[in-house]
Amino acid sequence: MKHLTTLLLSLSFLPVYAQNKPDEVVDIKIECYNTMKVFTELQKVYKELPVILGKASDEAGSTMTLWISPKEKTWTIVATKDKISCIVGAGTDAELSPVFLKKKDLFN
Numbered sequence: 001m002k003h004l005t006t007l008l009l010s011l012s013f014l015p016v017y018a019q020n021k022p023d024e025v026v027d028i029k030i031e032c033y034n035t036m037k038v039f040t041e042l043q044k045v046y047k048e049l050p051v052i053l054g055k056a057s058d059e060a061g062s063t064m065t066l067w068i069s070p071k072e073k074t075w076t077i078v079a080t081k082d083k084i085s086c087i088v089g090a091g092t093d094a095e096l097s098p099v100f101l102k103k104k105d106l107f108n
Contacts, residue, residue, distance in 0.1 A: 030079075032086040038078060039085070042067050046074055068094045 042048045048067035056062045062081040068074070075094040079086045 030086045030088065032084050035080055035083050035085040038087070042076055042078075046076070047072055048074060048076055064088070 048069040050065045052066040065078045067076040073094045076090040077088040
């Protein structure tokens with residue numbers, strides 16, 4: 001678990017920043033659970049669906065997932081490595097950016 005926490009704290013969310021020295025490093029505690037438990041609870045309890053998946057730019061090859069509930073407007077960011085998933089962040093008032101609404105082929 002200690003290694004997973006270290007991994008998550010070292011994730012570079014934007015490749016541009018990976019080569020820059022950070023202004024500050026903040027130590028935080030991240031809650032981690034069995035992946036199936038996390039995904040099942042997000043779907044059944046919070047009615048969230050995975051809308052964005054991507055490989056993190058870390059040595060471990062972890063995956064980041066953004067879950068959103070369109071009805072409840074909640075969101076959760078999850079980092080997953082093998083059978084362990086960690087809640088990186090969660091909140092309310094989720095909505096799609098106007099950029100996504102206007103550009104249907106944004107990722108093409």
